[in-house]
Amino acid sequence: VQLLESGGGLVQPGGSLRLSCAASGFSFSTSAMNWVRQAPGRGLEWVSSLSDDGFTTKYADSVKGRFLISRDSSKNTLYLRLDSLRAEDTAVYYCAKEVEKRGVYFFDHWGQGTLVTVSS
């Protein structure tokens, strides 16, 4: 299993970015996927999730209305569109694969992350 994020960078407040997560080594089209972020020196914060069929999305209150999660199963790629960016969105963004094993739902694989810096 490999998850490779890209698309991070430096953006001004109010700007936009699109993050990508290229997946391989598992059945992407049957896996729910998530984005989790980590601000500098802080802990992990869940951002958004997308069901395997692409129809059910969930967002943390801190990003609702500003971020959009999507997927292209033909390309085995997960996306996160970040709009109206704020300084507090500065973080490493991780792509995480969600799984159910023995009745437990959790993230079994994580990417290496891509850094988003929001600053003027």
Next chain:
Amino acid sequence: QSALTQEASVSGTVGQKVTLSCTGNSNNIGSYAVAWYQQTSRGAPKTVMFGNSLPSGIPDRFSGSKSGTTASLTISGLQPEDEADYYCSTWDYSLNAWVFGGGTKLTVL
């Protein structure tokens, strides 16, 4: 402020047993199993426990348990390579969100 509460730091010597705790409420830990993630030197998180089950490749000195609204991760026979930040996480049906603890920094003396 995190929905789940963890100790900020825990320390132990090589070979010692240490227990990390994670406290939530009936909407999260009280209703769902907890997973634990290890993060070393700000690299990518790695799953070390889901419920009371070990992912493949994780040594059996790691064990997990839960009682009511508190989950625990125990490391028996602490090793230098166990030094890391540990995060607990589960689903919260009231928040309709995945929640994480603030993380525990484990130091191996």
